[in-house]
Amino acid sequence: MTVCIDNAQHSLIIDSGAHCSIVARNYLDNHFPNWEKQLLPTESKKFQSASGKMTSIGTIIKEIIIPHRKGNIRLNPEFVVLDDVHN
Structure with a gap:
């Protein structure tokens, strides 16, 4: 899903069961x-x-704007920042 964070577009994966x-x-x-x-x-x-342990270094809150034709949706989720994630 494409969202807006800090006036720029970003792609996010949304997992409602996470x-x-x-x-x-x-x-x-x-x-x-x-x-x-x-x-x-x-x-x-x-x-x-699946590839091993991941280390949390803190949390960050970012406003996310989800575009919608009937009005944008604004969220302020808290993200856990992981130090050792490999793409």
Whole structure:
């Protein structure tokens, strides 16, 4: 799904059954300069993928605008930032 974040279009995968929203540190590095100033501490959580453990370094809140013909939808989800996600 294409959404707007910080006045730019981004593609997101929405999984309505996911335990939480996650974003990779390298994605933030590539698309949001100075994102680390918005990083909030997070409680210790363990994440696992098919390729191994993933490390949480904090959370970040980003306003997301989902375009809709009857009026845009604005959300402010909290994303867990993962340090070691591989594409």
